[in-house]
Every structure is written in structure tokens, then in C-alpha cells.
Amino acid sequence: MLNVAVIGPGLVGEALIEMILNYSKSSNNSDLPISLIAVTNSSKMLVNPSSKPDNLNDWKAALQSESVPADMDKFVSLILEHGPADKTVLVDCTSNERIASSYPAWLEKGFNVVTPNKKAFSSDISLWNKIKEAANNCSSKPLIMHEATVGAGLPVLSTLNNLVISGDRIDKIEGILSGTLSFLFCEFSNGSASGKSFSDIVKVAKANGFTEPDPRDDLSGLDVARKAIILARLSGASVELSDLALENIVPEELRSASTVTEFMDRLPEFDSHFNSLNQAAFEKGEVLRYVASVDLTTSTYSVSLKSFPKAHAFASLSSGDNILSFTTKYFSNPLTIMGAGAGSEVTAFGIFSDILHVARVKQ
Amino acid sequence: MLNVAVIGPGLVGEALIEMILNYSKSSNNSDLPISLIAVTNSSKMLVNPSSKPDNLNDWKAALQSESVPADMDKFVSLILEHGPADKTVLVDCTSNERIASSYPAWLEKGFNVVTPNKKAFSSDISLWNKIKEAANNCSSKPLIMHEATVGAGLPVLSTLNNLVISGDRIDKIEGILSGTLSFLFCEFSNGSASGKSFSDIVKVAKANGFTEPDPRDDLSGLDVARKAIILARLSGASVELSDLALENIVPEELRSASTVTEFMDRLPEFDSHFNSLNQAAFEKGEVLRYVASVDLTTSTYSVSLKSFPKAHAFASLSSGDNILSFTTKYFSNPLTIMGAGAGSEVTAFGIFSDILHVARVKQ
Numbered sequence: 134m135l136n137v138a139v140i141g142p143g144l145v146g147e148a149l150i151e152m153i154l155n156y157s158k159s160s161n162n163s164d165l166p167i168s169l170i171a172v173t174n175s176s177k178m179l180v181n182p183s184s185k186p187d188n189l190n191d192w193k194a195a196l197q198s199e200s201v202p203a204d205m206d207k208f209v210s211l212i213l214e215h216g217p218a219d220k221t222v223l224v225d226c227t228s229n230e231r232i233a234s235s236y237p238a239w240l241e242k243g244f245n246v247v248t249p250n251k252k253a254f255s256s257d258i259s260l261w262n263k264i265k266e267a268a269n270n271c272s273s274k275p276l277i278m279h280e281a282t283v284g285a286g287l288p289v290l291s292t293l294n295n296l297v298i299s300g301d302r303i304d305k306i307e308g309i310l311s312g313t314l315s316f317l318f319c320e321f322s323n324g325s326a327s328g329k330s331f332s333d334i335v336k337v338a339k340a341n342g343f344t345e346p347d348p349r350d351d352l353s354g355l356d357v358a359r360k361a362i363i364l365a366r367l368s369g370a371s372v373e374l375s376d377l378a379l380e381n382i383v384p385e386e387l388r389s390a391s392t393v394t395e396f397m398d399r400l401p402e403f404d405s406h407f408n409s410l411n412q413a414a415f416e417k418g419e420v421l422r423y424v425a426s427v428d429l430t431t432s433t434y435s436v437s438l439k440s441f442p443k444a445h446a447f448a449s450l451s452s453g454d455n456i457l458s459f460t461t462k463y464f465s466n467p468l469t470i471m472g473a474g475a476g477s478e479v480t481a482f483g484i485f486s487d488i489l490h491v492a493r494v495k496q
Numbered sequence: 497m498l499n500v501a502v503i504g505p506g507l508v509g510e511a512l513i514e515m516i517l518n519y520s521k522s523s524n525n526s527d528l529p530i531s532l533i534a535v536t537n538s539s540k541m542l543v544n545p546s547s548k549p550d551n552l553n554d555w556k557a558a559l560q561s562e563s564v565p566a567d568m569d570k571f572v573s574l575i576l577e578h579g580p581a582d583k584t585v586l587v588d589c590t591s592n593e594r595i596a597s598s599y600p601a602w603l604e605k606g607f608n609v610v611t612p613n614k615k616a617f618s619s620d621i622s623l624w625n626k627i628k629e630a631a632n633n634c635s636s637k638p639l640i641m642h643e644a645t646v647g648a649g650l651p652v653l654s655t656l657n658n659l660v661i662s663g664d665r666i667d668k669i670e671g672i673l674s675g676t677l678s679f680l681f682c683e684f685s686n687g688s689a690s691g692k693s694f695s696d697i698v699k700v701a702k703a704n705g706f707t708e709p710d711p712r713d714d715l716s717g718l719d720v721a722r723k724a725i726i727l728a729r730l731s732g733a734s735v736e737l738s739d740l741a742l743e744n745i746v747p748e749e750l751r752s753a754s755t756v757t758e759f760m761d762r763l764p765e766f767d768s769h770f771n772s773l774n775q776a777a778f779e780k781g782e783v784l785r786y787v788a789s790v791d792l793t794t795s796t797y798s799v800s801l802k803s804f805p806k807a808h809a810f811a812s813l814s815s816g817d818n819i820l821s822f823t824t825k826y827f828s829n830p831l832t833i834m835g836a837g838a839g840s841e842v843t844a845f846g847i848f849s850d851i852l853h854v855a856r857v858k859q
Contacts (some may be wrong), residue, residue, distance in 0.1 A: 155663050162661070164637070274527070287831065288651045288658075295651075295849045298525070300518050449807050453828045463842050464835050466814045468650065472831035479826050486658045494856050 135492040136221040138180075138212050139141035140205075142196075145281075146172075146226035148481035153488070154190060165492050171208065171217050172196055178203045180211040188339050191251040205235065209242070218243035219273035225250050225483060227372060234260065240267035241273050245495065247487040249281035249480055254366065255359035258373055261366060265476045276491050281483030283310060283360045284455045284474045291486070292470070293367050293459065303368040306427040308457035309447060310360045312475030313344050313351040314423040319452035322411050322421035324443050331407035332400040339397070344452070347393045352383045355421070358436045368429055380437035382423070416438035420448045446471070498855040499584040501534035501575050502542075503568075505559070508612060508644075509535075509589035511844035515660035516851070517553060528855050533578050534557055534571065541566045543574040568598065571606070581606035585854050587847060588613050597623065603630035603638050608858065610850040612644035612843055615679035617729065618722035621736055624729060639854050645731050645844030646673060646723045647818045647837045654849070655833070656730050656822065664824045666731040669790040671820035672810060673723045675838030676714040677786040685774050687785035687806050694770035695763040702760070706816070710756045715746045717786070721799045724788040731792055743800035745786070777803035783811045809834070 137153055139146050153169045156162055171180040181188045189195065201207075212221060223239055225232050225248040233253035236246050237260075252472075253260055268277050279434050280290045296303060309315045312484045320334045335352075338344050344351050358379045365372045381388070384403040388398040414421050419440035426435045426448065441448045445470055450456050455474025458467035473479045500516055502509050514528050516532045519525055532552045534543040542562045544551045551558065564570075575584060586602055588611040596616035599609050601625075616623055631640050643653045659666060672678045683697045698715075701707045707714050721742045728735045744751070744761075749768040753759040777784050782803035787810065789798045804811045809832055813819050818837025821830035836842045 150769075152662055156661075160524055160661075164632075165661075270528075286826065288655045292651045295852060296845070298519075299515055299845055299848045300522070300853060301845065421790075444812050446809070446812065446834075449809065449812060454829055460502070463649065463845050466836055468833075468835035470831075470833050471809075472827050473829055482659070482662055482664065483825050485662045489658060489661060490856075 134166045134168055134216075134220065135488070135495060136168055136170045136212070136216045137224060138173075138208070139169065139224045139226060140173050140208075140223065140232065141225065141227035141229075142172055142174055142192075143226060144477040145484070146224075147479045148477040149224065149226065149484050150192060151480050152485050156485075158225050165489070165496060167488065170221075171212055173203050173205075173208050176203050177201065178208050180208065180215065182398060200323075201443050205232070209239070209244075213242070219245070219275065220495055221245065222247050222488055224248060224483070224488070227297045228252065232257065236277065237263045237267040241271055241276060243273045243275050245269050245275045245491045246277045247484055247491065248279050249285075249484055250279075251282045251356075251359045251363065254282060255278060255362040255374065258366070258371060269329065276494060278487035278490060279363075280487050281480050283363055284308075284457060284470065284483075285476065286479035286482035286486070287455060287457070287470050287472055287474060289457055289470060290363075290367060290484070291416060291490075292468070293364065295464065296459065296461055298370065301463045303459065303461050304365045304366065304430050305430075305460040306425075307447075307460075307467075308425050309422055309455055310357045310425050310448060310457070310474065311351060311397045311423065312455060312473070313338065314354075314357065315450065315455060315474070316343050316453040317351075318420075318422050318438075319450060321407070322414060324415070324420050324448070326415060330401065330404040332404050335400060336397065347396070349383045349388070349396060351456070354379050357423070361427055361434055361436055365427045365429070367435055368427065370427075370429060370432065370434075372434060377434040377436060382407050382438060398488065410438065421448075422447045497529045497533055497579075497583065497627065498851070499533045499569070499575070499579045500587060500740045500851060500856060501536075502532065502587045502589060503536055503571075503595065504590035504592075505535055505537055505555075506589060506590065507840040508588075508843045508847070511840040512587065512589065512847050513555060515844050515848050517831055519848075528852070528859060530738075530851065530855050534575055536566050536568075536571050536705060539566050540564060541571050543571065543578065551790035568595070572602070572607075576605070580731050581702065582608070583858060584608065585610050585660065585851055587611065587851070589613065589847070593619065600626045600630040603640060604634055605626065606634050606636045608638045608854045609640045610847055610854065611642050612648075612847055613642075614645045614719075614722045617642060617645060618725040618737065620715060621729075621734060629813050639857060641850035641853060642726075643850050644843050646726055646727055646818055647671075647833070647846075648839065649845035649849070650818060650820070650833050650837055651849070652820055652833060653726075653730060654853075655831070656727065659822065659824055659826065660731065664826045666822065666824050667791075668823040669727045669731065669788075669820065670810075670823075670830075671788050671818065672785055673720045673818055673820070673837065674714060674786065675816050675818060675836070676701065676722065677717075678813060678837075679706055679816040680714075680819060681784050681786055681801075682813060684770070685777060687778070687811070688785050689778060693767040695760075695767050698763060699760065708777065710759070711749070712746045712759060716744045717742050717799045720786070720788050724790055724797055724799055727788070728790045728792070728797055731790065733792060733795065733797075734791075735797060740797040742801060743798070745801060773801065779804060785813075799846050
């Protein structure tokens with residue numbers, strides 16, 4: 134039996150919990166039992182007593198009516214009372230840097246950790262090293278997995294890890310790693326001469342919830358840069374965010390705009406800028422895409438707006454999808470993976486794939 | 497320590513053995529030790545005594561100078577003397593149906609099995625069921641894995657398995673699953689009005705070793721059909737090869753040609769047939785591709801020549817590559833994987849990925 138504790142039941146965490154509960158209910162899965170034992174959000178926490186295994190089927194109501202205030206140290210102690218750390222996985226579904234900084238302590242205790250939170254793997258490399266050290270030093274060899282940090286449920290990191298371990302040489306990884314920026318540029322730069330203005334597309338995307346509340350958090354490219362750093366580090370490069378050339382496509386004049394409304398109101402002033410980039414690409418028979426590039430042969434790492442010929446897989450990508458290409462010694466024609474790279478269900482699937490792996494190894 | 501015995505050191509087996517030996521030599525991998533302990537071909541066999549762990553570094557010469565004649569029962573007994581079955585994986589690198597029929601007996605003994613051999617998984621479903629039963633009944637829960645049977649080293653079956661286990665609903669799987677047929681049709685039907693004749697392309701492919709010695713073994717589609725059956729069965733469908741609509745593109749008049757030379761000599765008589773198919777596709781702005789389709793919503797399974805618009809991922813595929821698309825509840829825009837799906841190194845990588853998984857679970 135693998136016990137699972139979920140930290141941060143937001144949209145992704147909720148989809149994950151449903152996946153776990155459905156999995157546990159199915160008789161097909163009795164060979165590889167997985168059990169949800171605890172949930173905590175930032176205000177309350179709920180650790181199921183072992184005596185009532187089905188108590189969490191109605192976890193939302195239970196958490197609501199729970200009176201124990203959230204306390205991460207206490208949460209971890211209660212979980213330890215429930216079962217041994219090496220048969221338990223802590224799933225961090227937040228994007229919180231403080232929680233990420235707890236991973237070394239959790240791993241030292243023997244807990245396995247699975248997370249879609251990019252912070253631990255793309256911030257200062259000292260945290261990355263501490264995490265690896267903590268996992269290595271613990272005698273039960275706890276697992277730390279984060280498939281959903283890049284490409285959500287697409288099998289990206291598992292594939293990259295297998296390539297590296299099997300002795301392949303990773304030459305280059307390129308990809309469109311943001312669902313939002315994929316949508317914006319697939320809509321804006323679709324190979325026709327005229328179309329909607331960039332600001333209009335951002336407006337529609339924001340209205341439909343395809344962007345962060347402040348679209349500058351997408352357009353800055355920082356989230357894509359973090360993913361590129363994770364890919365580079367898993368390929369063996371010791372890189373920091375500051376080693377990466379990041380093209381922030383928020384117009385410089387709007388970076389300091391104090392409100393989102395001001396930013397959105399003024400964005401149309403820069404439509405001609407984006408139009409001329411699009412026009413230049415169009416004249417070459419190309420389209421614009423916002424792309425991460427991790428070149429291990431030259432140790433160059435970038436996240437930037439580039440143009441691609443229409444026959445290129447990045448050009449014909451479905452709007453909103455992610456795509457990743459690995460060029461390696463084995464795959465000189467790149468191994469390419471594409472599909473939805475954002476959304477709560479596919480992200481939950483990426484997390485659940487990791488949980489399944491932990492269950493197989495630790496049961 | 498996971499012990500590995502390789503059966504059938506042909507091109508793929510040899511590439512795999514090199515991968516294993518390189519892996520074992522690297523100090524990075526001491527956490528997850530894997531050791532080659534035995535090799536057999538159809539005439540000789542070599543089981544390394546535990547006392548000489550490095551003996552197989554020069555396995556080719558050792559096998560050559562070995563005097564023990566091959567005997568599968570004896571091979572298995574010698575391996576059992578070397579170490580426990582549950583810490584051992586038998587890797588069948590043949591495409592032999594008789595060896596495939598031994599998997600249930602191996603699994604009953606507790607051996608793990610990894611193979612690129614499609615026979616056991618695409619022949620009579622009774623063998624498939626026997627294999628699952630044998631693995632389930634053995635108390636050590638041996639693993640049987642065959643990632644390389646579809647798409648060689650592409651992460652196809654691992655992804656499909658995770659989708660199924662996590663509760664996703666597989667609606668449709670479509671793909672170009674033969675490197676040879678990918679090459680033939682990418683070259684023949686590339687969206688231009690005129691080009692080389694089909695028979696010329698087959699001739700060149702044959703001369704370069706891209707086809708089987710008898711190209712009819714590719715053009716019959718049987719190999720693709722076997723892969724489609726594997727995908728269907730892993731998606732939960734109980735199907736036999738006979739349930740699949742298979743379009744054999746060898747012209748009927750040439751199926752009984754008694755020699756390969758006669759077949760190749762007469763193939764140009766049918767160029768006009770292939771040309772007119774290509775022309776019809778061209779007039780719709782499409783290209784021809786030989787595609788497997790597994791539709792779980794209608795329980796329809798086919799392998800056939802179809803045409804696709806130029807913007808479709810199947811149309812812009814790199815010549816010779818494989819591509820697979822999974823349309824599911826989670827991935828309504830399909831999850832798509834593409835890249836080399838044939839070749840000894842990528843096939844060996846697919847096998848090695850499975851071996852790594854066995855090592856992680858069984859160590």
C-alpha cells in the first residue's frame with residue numbers, strides 16, 4: 134500500500150484527488166494499492182485515521198468541517214503516525230517556494246515526494262543539490278519525481294531520464310512549453326497575411342482563463358525559462374536561470390504598469406510592433422513561435438520568439454498544445470512529443486504517473 | 497543487482513549488450529546495478545560464472561570460443577544457478593514464435609521477461625492470457641514488458657499503460673508504425689504532382705537495407721497489424737489479428753510470385769496503380785500514408801493506405817519516422833509521439849528502458 138498526502142487541493146490537486154479515489158475504488162488495481170490519507174490547504178488540514186480508510190471519499194466536506202488549523206510540521210508528524218515514510222508520498226500541488234524548500238527535510242525523513250511545482254528544480258542550484266543529497270543519504274532511497282513540471286502529463290522527463298541513464302548523448306532540446314504562449318502565437322501567427330491584433334488575442338485569452346490573472350506572468354517567459362532550466366539540469370548541465378537568455382515579450386514600457394487594467398489598456402499601443410514581427414516571418418513563409426532551446430553541444434540556453442517554416446512541427450502545432458523535440462545520439466531525427474501541456478486533468482495525470490511509479494518501486 | 501540474459505544477439509541484441517556493458521562500467525549507475533550474465537544464439541550459449549563478473553566484456557569472442565551447444569532449457573537452469581529468478585530478466589531479442597511460447601513457463605519460474613518480439617502479444621489471445629495468468633500466479637510478481645514491440649524506443653506502451661491505469665478512456669490510437677512504409681510513402685507521396693515511381697522507391701529502399709529481404713513482408717502490412725493488435729489489447733480490447741481489416745498493398749498478382757527477384761521485376765507493372773492513388777490524393781491536396789487505426793469507440797481496427805491533408809502531422813512526418821496519436825478523455829487534442837521507430841540502437845534503447853524499469857522495481 135502506498136499512502137498519498139496531497140498539499141494544496143486547488144484545481145490540479147482536486148483533479149488528482151479524484152483520480153486517486155477512482156483508482157482506489159476500482160477492483161482492477163488491487164495489485165498496486167494506493168490510498169489517499171491526508172489533504173491540507175493553507176488554512177486547514179485533514180489526516181485520515183487508519184481506522185477509517187474510506188473517510189476521505191468525501192474529503193471536501195471533511196476538510197471544510199475540520200477544525201485543525203494547517204501546520205506543515207504537524208501535518209508531517211501525523212502522517213508518520215499513519216504509516217512508514219518510505220511507503221508514503223507527499224504530493225506538493227502548490228507553486229510555493231517555501232514548501233519546495235522543505236523537500237530536503239521530507240526526503241531525509243524517508244518520504245517520497247512528487248510535485249508539479251517547478252520552484253525546487255529551477256531556483257538556485259544549491260536547493261537542487263540539497264534535494265539530490267537528501268534523497269541519496271536516506272537509507273530507504275526515497276524517490277523525488279516531477280514529471281508534471283514540464284509538459285504537464287506528456288511523458289517528457291521520464292523519457293529524458295531514460296535517455297540519459299541509458300547512455301544517450303543529449304544534443305539539443307527545443308520546445309513550445311507554455312500552453313498560453315502556444316495559444317497566443319498559434320492564433321496570432323498562423324501563416325496568413327492579416328489577422329487579429331496581438332492585443333485582441335491576449336484579451337480573449339485572458340477572458341477565457343487561458344492566461345494568468347496578470348498576462349505579464351505568461352509573457353515574461355519566466356515560467357518557460359524555469360522549464361528550460363529543468364530540462365537542462367536533467368540533461369546534466371549545472372545551469373542557473375541567470376545563465377539563460379530570456380526574451381521577455383512584455384513591452385518594456387508596460388513592465389512597470391502598476392495594474393493589470395493599465396497593462397491591458399495600453400497593450401494595443403504595441404500591436405504594430407508585434408505585427409511587424411509577424412509580417413517579417415510571413416514574408417519568409419514562416420510563423421512566430423515562443424520557443425525554449427537547450428543546446429547542450431554549445432551550452433546555450435534561451436527562451437525567445439523565433440520563426441519557423443510552415444512545414445516545421447512547431448508551426449503546425451494545435452493551438453494551445455505543447456511540443457518538445459529531443460535531438461540525441463540515438464535520435465538524430467528528433468524524438469518529438471506533443472499534446473496538451475496545461476490543464477488540471479492532464480497535469481493531474483502527469484502527477485499520477487509519478488505516483489504509480491513510486492507505488493511500483495516502493496510496494 | 498539485476499541479472500540480464502540476452503537471447504538472440506543479432507543487430508538489436510548486440511546494440512543492447514553494448515548499452516548494458518557501458519551502463520555497468522559507469523560509476524554513475526552503482527545505485528541501480530545491472531549485470532549481463534548470459535548470452536545465447538541459436539547454436540551456442542554462454543553463462544557467466546558468478547566468480548568472474550567481467551567475463552562477458554568480451555562476450556563475442558567468448559561466445560565464439562564457447563563449446564556448449566545452445567539448449568534453452570539448460571540455459572534457463574544455468575541462469576537459475578547464477579541467481580534468483582526474481583532478480584533476473586530474460587531478454588528475448590529474437591522474433592521467434594517458439595521462444596515467445598516459453599514466456600509463461602519462464603514467468604511461472606519467477607523470471608522477468610523483456611522483449612521486442614511481437615509474437616507473444618499479437619498471436620492467439622490464449623497465449624496473451626496465459627502470459628498474464630502466469631505472471632499473476634507467481635508469488636514474486638514477475639514483470640513482462642515489451643515497449644520496443646511498438647515504435648521501438650519511443651515511449652509508446654509505457655504512456656498507454658499509464659493512461660489506462662490512471663482511469664483515462666482511450667478513444668482512438670492512430671499511427672504510422674512501420675519505418676519502412678513510412679519511408680516508402682513519405683518518398684512517394686510528398687505533395688508534389690510528379691515524382692519517382694513506387695517500384696523505383698522500393699528498389700532503392702531494398703538496396704539500402706530499409707526493407708525486409710523480401711519487401712512483401714513489409715508491404716503485406718502484417719507487421720503493422722501485429723503492432724495495432726498490441727495497442728488495442730493494451731487499451732483493453734480482446735481482439736485477434738483476424739478482427740482487423742488489413743490492406744495488403746502487395747498487388748494480388750505478385751503475392752504468389754515464387755522469388756523476390758520475380759516480385760521486384762514485375763512490380764513496375766503496378767506503378768500506374770500506385771500513381772493513380774497518389775494523383776487522387778494530390779488532387780485533394782493530400783498525401784498517402786500507410787496507417788494503423790485502433791478505434792475503441794466503434795471497436796474497429798484497420799491497417800490501410802489513407803490520405804491526409806498536408807497540415808496533418810502524419811503528412812509532414814520525417815521520412816522513415818514513426819508517429820502515434822492517442823485521442824483520449826484527457827487528451828482530446830491527441831497526445832502524439834514521433835521519431836525513429838526502427839533501427840538497432842533505438843530498439844535497444846526501448847528494451848533497455850524496460851530493463852531499467854525492472855531494475856528499479858525489483859532491486
